[in-house]
Amino acid sequence: MQYRYIKTFILLAVVGGLVSCQEQVQKRTIVEKPNIVIFYVDDLGYGDVGCYGAKGVQTPVVDRLAAQGLRMTDAHSGASTCTPSRYSLLTGRYAFRNQAAVLPGDAPLLIDTAQITLPKLLGRAGYRSAVVGKWHLGLGNGNIDWNGSVSPGPLEIGFDYSYLLPATGDRVPTVYLENHEVVNLDPNDPISVSYGAPIGDRPLGYEHPELLRYGADRQHGETIVNGISRIGYMAGGEEALWVDEEFPEVLNQKAINFIQESKGDPFFLFYSFHDIHVPRLPNEQFQGASTMGVRGDAIAQMDWTVGQILNEIERLGLAENTLVIFTSDNGPVLNDGYDDQAVELLGDHLPGGIYRGGKYSAFEAGTRVPTIVYWPGQVQPAVSEALFTQVDLMASLSALAGVQAADSELSDSQNQMEAMLGRSAQGRKYMLEEAYTMAIRSKDWKYIAPVPADKAYPAWLKDKDVEGGMDTIPQLYHVANDPSEQVNVAAQNPEVVAELTNELNELLKDNL
Incomplete structure (x- = not known):
């Protein structure tokens, strides 16, 4: 017994x-095969959130991610402007290989539909993918008919669902695009868009400044929608027009719907913010949330937006199986076409932290952006100094998902997942920084290639009060000891200049 x-x-x-x-x-x-969520904030500088030193605005949600995850201090967007960075993130290719630049609102699709992309690779592992928010990578093949099926677009490069601002908030058409269709379009009020001659009868900012909520430069002074003048001309589509202040709730609901519908399968959500890009029009509940006016209030709104998505992931019991990456498409800019007092109300806040430059710049603040990796139970709280670029997200995330990809498909992207998860302090040996000239980083050094005299400091950069980092002579900075890039030591270190010049030239001549 x-x-x-x-x-x-x-x-x-x-x-x-x-x-x-x-x-x-x-x-x-x-x-x-964790779910993957990338929060891709627009124009958010290294110093624009609390855990990276922000003053005048509180970001409790992002700060919690940093406290409970990996906060990277030497992580970079692929370029110092939005379209090139987005191209590099989604394709794993340097933007210069496709001559990617900031696009007009009616540009054709920048990414070839035959090109391998991050959502295509993840699709091999059974992931459902969605992009919600700002697109700015072009749509169609030219001569878009906004009243019909707008294609090709995100679905043709691997996403299963898209809900977009077709370009960005300061450009027409100011409508939402869901998959291939403009949302709420009245067929009796068709949309026309022009980036040449004026069309339609909507008032123009440069003709009627008295109608504007705040002033704009000539470039941003064309069709007025919601009291803000935009770049370009638009006629029709009255019922389809967005209201800028509603972006957080509208886009969040679409993102949440996708998460709920995909919770039984691995999913990839590319949440591409409009905040804190111009025009900055935060929702009423965030007006006055900071001491910095609308730019600071938009940062507070961004933080809330992140929190709402995380709350839903936690409510569904998905937190421990969801890798969250929080980052930005380029460095900060204050005066970017609108008189919204971002400069006057800045106070002692430093949008780029200790780093020099900003959006458009080859200096560090152009691409060094806040980057946080959060994955409960998998990523331990830590601070990482690993050198990292968003170009490597494609190889890293596809490897994490168990995707088999050929070297030719990954192109410029390297698998840096061990660094991303905080399991290695080693990152890139060399890293390209794309701006209006090329720069290359190693862990200790930064080399900026010279430009012709007529491109050294263009007038449009002076108007934005941004140091572009371009010069007619080679620039070398020992960023390990001089992170603010104050002393050009090229003359004293010819061997380092030669090494980095060679690495840069080898990279640029590759035809991948």
Whole structure:
């Protein structure tokens, strides 16, 4: 009898062990294909959130991610402007290879539909993918018919769902695009868009400044929508026009719907913010949330937006199986076409932190952006100094998802997942920084290639009060000891200049 009890106990223990092993295998399988959420904020500088030193605005949600995850201090966008950075993130290719630049609102799709992309690679592993928010990578093949099916676009490069601002908030058409269709379009009020001659009867900012909520330069002074003049001309589509202040709630609901519909499968959500890009028109609940006027209020709104998505992920019990990456498409800019008092109300806040330059710049603040990796149970709280670029997200995330990809498909992208997860302090050996000239980083050094005299400091950069970092002579900075790039030591270190020049030239001549 006692033997039978012992035998039963052993059998139960073995069965229990098998169940436990099965649970562990199941958990390990889930971890191997985590959901992936990228919060891609627009024009957010290194110093624009609390955990990176912000003053005048509170960002409790982002600060919590940093406290509970990996806060990277030497992570970079692919370029110092939005379209090139987005191109590099989604393709794993340097933007210069496709001559990517900031696009007009009616530009054709920049990414070739035959090009391998991050959502295409993740699709091989069974991921559903969505992009919600700002697009600014072009749509169609030219001569877009906004009243019909707008294609090709995100669906043709691998996404399963898209809900977009077709370009960005300061450009027409000021409508939402869901998959291939303009939302709420009245067929009896068709849309026309022009980036040449004026069309339609909507008032123009440069003709009627008295109608504007705040002033704009000539470039941003064309069609007025919602009291703000935009770049370009637009006629029709009255029922489809967006209201800028509603962006957070509208885009959040679309993102949440996608998460709810995809919770049974691994999913990839590319949440591409309009905040804190101009025009800055935060929702009423965030007006006055900072001491910095609308730019600071937009930062507070961004933080809330992140929190709402995280709350839904946690409510659905998905937090431990969701990798969250919070970052920005380029460095900060204050005066970018609108008189919204971003400069006057800045106070002692430093948008780029200790770093020189900003959006459009080859100096560090052009691409060094806040970057946080959050994954409960997988990423331990830490600060990482690993050198990292968003170009590597494609190789890193596809490897994490178990995707087999050829070297030719990954192009410029390197697998840096160990650094992203905080399991290695080693990052890139060399890293390209794309701006209006090329720069290359190693861990300790930064080299900026010279430009012709007529491109050294263009008038439009002076108007924005941004140091572009361009000069007619080679620039070398020892960023390990001079992170603010104050002393050009090229003349004193010819061997380092030669090394980095060679690395840069080899990279630029590659035809990948």
